Amino acid sequence: MDRFAVIADVHGNRWALEAVLEDIARQGIRDIVNAGDHLFGPLDREGTAELLMPLDLPSVAGNQDRELVEYGLGLDDRYREWLAGMPPQLELPGDILMFHGTPAHDNVYLLDSVRDSGAVSPASDAEIRERLARVSQRLLLCGHTHIPRIVQVGGSLIVNPGSVGLQAYADDSPVAHVMETGSSHARYAVAERTGNGWHVTQMAIGYDVESAAKAAESSGRPDWAWRLRTGRAFQ
Numbered sequence: 001m002d003r004f005a006v007i008a009d010v011h012g013n014r015w016a017l018e019a020v021l022e023d024i025a026r027q028g029i030r031d032i033v034n035a036g037d038h039l040f041g042p043l044d045r046e047g048t049a050e051l052l053m054p055l056d057l058p059s060v061a062g063n064q065d066r067e068l069v070e071y072g073l074g075l076d077d078r079y080r081e082w083l084a085g086m087p088p089q090l091e092l093p094g095d096i097l098m099f100h101g102t103p104a105h106d107n108v109y110l111l112d113s114v115r116d117s118g119a120v121s122p123a124s125d126a127e128i129r130e131r132l133a134r135v136s137q138r139l140l141l142c143g144h145t146h147i148p149r150i151v152q153v154g155g156s157l158i159v160n161p162g163s164v165g166l167q168a169y170a171d172d173s174p175v176a177h178v179m180e181t182g183s184s185h186a187r188y189a190v191a192e193r194t195g196n197g198w199h200v201t202q203m204a205i206g207y208d209v210e211s212a213a214k215a216a217e218s219s220g221r222p223d224w225a226w227r228l229r230t231g232r233a234f235q
């Protein structure tokens with residue numbers, strides 16, 4: 001685990017995942033870890049699962065993996081059982097901890113904060129420390145917000161690779177807000193251990209966005225199609 005790729009929030013976007021896996025292979029990187037929210041959404045849940053399952057990546061469950069396990073939502077039992085086997089957090093060799101939202105909650109933002117106005121801004125050092133509680137591994141990997149970030153808090157470097165599959169969304173909790181990267185690129189990160197600590201590279205990968213957007217439209221989700229094409233939540 002001295003050089004590896006971090007993916008998260010694939011959200012059933014098989015086209016984006018294919019491009020990201022190709023890009024990772026092109027760099028000769030063999031180790032990949034996945035910080036959750038694998039399938040949820042109107043794109044290609046089955047195709048995404050069929051790509052990911054044989055890879056058997058170290059993976060944690062996201063909040064929307066948990067919802068698929070609890071409620072099914074039309075997902076084949078084989079895929080539900082695969083998701084159900086994922087832990088909420090995972091220790092990796094070399095003082096690394098991976099989780100989806102925060103260590104304690106799969107549905108709480110770690111590195112961003114939603115203000116009462118609905119504005120989203122980077123979380124303060126104090127906010128992040130409170131959300132981490134006593135977690136102190138040297139490298140922490142998370143997802144959930146879909147926003148790529150690299151933040152140092154105390155002795156921990158925290159990396160959110162951003163989302164492979166969905167570059168913008170709107171949510172009503174805790175108050176109405178949007179998260180958006182502003183481009184359609186699939187995101188992931190590469191972490192490399194060096195004599196001077198971790199080197200982290202944030203990646204933005206072009207892929208066949210049109211096929212993913214058309215799949216969203218075929219499923220009656222023009223809102224997803226817009227978000228895939230633009231990385232913006234609303235027109």
Ligand SMILES: [Mn+2]
Nearest residue numbers: 037062063144
């Ligand atoms: Mn999530």
